[in-house]
Amino acid sequence: MWVGGARAIVLDDKDRMLMVKQHHEDHDIWMVPGGGIEDGESAAEAAVREVKEETGLDIEVGSLVWHVEEVSERGQRFVNFFMCRLVGGTLSLGEDPEFDGDSQVLRDVRFMSREELMKVQCLYPGYLRDEFWDIYERGEFGRNVFKIR
Template identity: 45%
Template sequence: MARTEYYDDPSAPKPNSMVVAASAVVTDESGRVLLQRRSDSGLWALPGGGMELGESLPGCAVREVKEETGLDVEVTGLVGTYTDPRHIIEYTDGEVRRQFNVCFTARVVGGSLAISDESTELRFIDPAEIPSLDMHHTQRLRLGHYFSGGGSPYLG
């Protein structure tokens, strides 16, 4: 199923669902960031996805990283909350979502990289390479907050 992301676009369709989601900035010992090229959009993104009933947001981040990358992670901190109503995600099945995302930091504790049906490529990427990647604005925003390291989580 393909998806289209809109940001501050007056032609974006009206949302018909609200999804609570978690994502994670997973880094290796060299400070490189784990990114995936999404199979539904072709864009680079942090691993993450919608929370399931019965799980916590940190638990959602851990599960989504495992499902999408094959890696076991431990949540180590909070990058921020992302609730901008100008960000709309439209899927080909008719869902048009507004997403509430909480982005965490995490470290690898096990597993091995494995591409899932949600990605076509997985890589730990040097921060200097990130500006050249085809990536949605909202992903860049999360990474920017992570790299700024202001000490306080972003609340937006």
């Protein structure tokens, strides 16, 4: 059975990307905010909810950037990455309601420039470093969205 997720790519007025740092398996990973799709919600609704939970910000979902599928020993998963627009809220480190206070994985939240992203050691997915910016500069969202991991 497929398990679905959604992630939101949000840029501020300086073209810095909203990023969250999560701690998994003894190392930190920077990624755009997002998480699992809950029963009864769409991928776009999940993206809105997850951004609010993790960052305190309100977004509006726009174009699909990537649909990433993975079939591995971890199971069958897909994640939809959406280009989103910031519409309100106040930036703050949130909490993941799936974990209690001592088990939280969120460590940091901030907007990062393209140059800062190039220097991040653990970035998920890696194509946020280059491919995203090529798509963004050309304004070609919605083309070649399918990826297999």
